[in-house]
Amino acid sequence: MTHNHPHDHTPIVQEEKPGYYEILEISVRELMIEKGRITADDIRKQIELLDSRSPVLGQQLVVRAWTDADFKKRLLENGNAAAEEMDITIYDDTAFTVLEDTPQLHHMIVCTLCSCYPRAVLGLPPDWYKSKQYRSRAVKEPRSVLAEFGTIIPDEIRIIINDSTANQRYMVLPLRPEGTEDFTKEELEKLVTRDTMIGVTIPKII
Amino acid sequence: MSTEIMVKKLPNDIGGTGCSDDKIEIYERNLYPWEKRCHALLDVLDYYKIVNTEEKRRGTENIGAEMVAKLTYYEKWIVSASNCLLQKGILSPDDIAVKTKEVAKRYDVKL
Numbered sequence: 213m214t215h216n217h218p219h220d221h222t223p224i225v226q227e228e229k230p231g232y233y234e235i236l237e238i239s240v241r242e243l244m245i246e247k248g249r250i251t252a253d254d255i256r257k258q259i260e261l262l263d264s265r266s267p268v269l270g271q272q273l274v275v276r277a278w279t280d281a282d283f284k285k286r287l288l289e290n291g292n293a294a295a296e297e298m299d300i301t302i303y304d305d306t307a308f309t310v311l312e313d314t315p316q317l318h319h320m321i322v323c324t325l326c327s328c329y330p331r332a333v334l335g336l337p338p339d340w341y342k343s344k345q346y347r348s349r350a351v352k353e354p355r356s357v358l359a360e361f362g363t364i365i366p367d368e369i370r371i372i373i374n375d376s377t378a379n380q381r382y383m384v385l386p387l388r389p390e391g392t393e394d395f396t397k398e399e400l401e402k403l404v405t406r407d408t409m410i411g412v413t414i415p416k417i418i
Numbered sequence: 419m420s421t422e423i424m425v426k427k428l429p430n431d432i433g434g435t436g437c438s439d440d441k442i443e444i445y446e447r448n449l450y451p452w453e454k455r456c457h458a459l460l461d462v463l464d465y466y467k468i469v470n471t472e473e474k475r476r477g478t479e480n481i482g483a484e485m486v487a488k489l490t491y492y493e494k495w496i497v498s499a500s501n502c503l504l505q506k507g508i509l510s511p512d513d514i515a516v517k518t519k520e521v522a523k524r525y526d527v528k529l
Contacts, residue, residue, distance in 0.1 A: 235522055239520075240499060241459050244459075244508075249468060326475050348434070349442075
């Protein structure tokens with residue numbers, strides 16, 4: 213096999229020695245495995261599952277909803293069942309509710325208590341979603357929070373903030389931008405970024 | 419101020435308490451490998467109903483206001499998990515003491 217691609221073959225090494233909390237993580241994991249409560253394969257499989265989830269899945273749901281009215285209806289009625297239909301399992305056993313934006317209504321999601329997030333369709337949340345600032349301000353002053361993300365929602369559009377819980381997760385179905393009638397599925401998918409499904413921005417034609 | 423609110427409201431129940439001066443730090447980063455393992459570990463503990471999501475979250479609140487403010491997200495998770503496992507008698511303080519010592523030695527780290 214030829215091997216002439218120009219990447220760097222320096223092995224990835226962890227430079228820093230583990231700190232206290234990493235040592236605690238290693239210890240708890242190894243103890244639980246030794247006690248037969250969990251297996252190393254459980255952890256490996258879960259990391260594999262976490263890595264397999266990304267906003268690509270949310271994008272697929274949104275674009276299908278944009279282009280298939282019946283699917284949209286099913287998605288809004290029962291997010292879990294509609295996701296399963298697209299072979300996306302809501303693996304964390306949470307209720308998955310999709311919130312539809314309209315020309316009069318903009319949605320944004322938060323978890324004021326902690327960091328609940330539709331991980332099954334968006335992957336793990338960004339740090340800012342878990343931050344004290346976002347959590348403490350989103351429900352009180354959404355417009356000022358949105359402005360920090362560069363998003364200005366006109367005053368006549370109502371903003372609804374949905375607060376997630378351990379059992380209830382939300383995702384925003386953003387409004388399909390005007391002028392995208394002739395877009396292909398791939399072109400539409402590019403408009404649907406993670407942040408549009410959190411609701412801190414809206415899909416834009418670049 | 420009435421102390422009632424402190425009784426009724428959990429310390430992590432911070433919705434609506436922030437002000438515009440608390441700007442959001444917007445950046446992207448990859449998790450450290452141990453953070454992802456920690457995430458997977460808590461998911462697996464939840465899956466087997468050993469420590470569920472709700473218990474883990476409560477555990478992150480019960481470490482005291484000072485630690486809540488100083489520890490990072492996954493640092494709180496692993497502290498919460500080990501406290502939950504200790505409270506449930508699944509792990510003993512000795513288990514953790516012996517094991518952390520062994521792991522620290524393995525990586526040539528002094529605890």
